[in-house]
Amino acid sequence: MKTTLAKFLASIVLVLSLGLDESGAANAACLDNRQIQEAVSSGQIKSLAAVLVSAGIDGSAKILNVAICDEGGRLVYHIGVLTSSDEAQNLVLQAQ
Secondary structure, eight states, X not given: OHHHHHHHHHHHXXXXXXXXXXXXXXXXXXXXXXXXXHHHHHTSSOOHHXXXXXXXOOTTOEEEEEEEXXXXXXEEEEEEEEOXXXXXXXXXXXXX
16 A cells, blocks of 8 residues: 555656646646645645545546646646546646
8 A cells, every 4th residue: 555655646746847737728827846836835735645535536547747727816736647447537626
């Protein structure tokens, strides 16, 4: 269990550090990596792991891309995931 969680968290860090944004959030003002780290550290937004757990996303899902964008004054995660059944999903989840 610890190994699976560690791999999952490592993939999240990798995705965030690479700054991948293929989420379709092109029309919204999106945060850069520094802004994301500051927002999570200050408690302005939830961590990606917390958001995924709250949404009931299986820990074995592969994170394909992540962006945090301001949509109408609210921050949302745009997340591309590949489920354990190889189903690709684009999620938009509240970041706050």
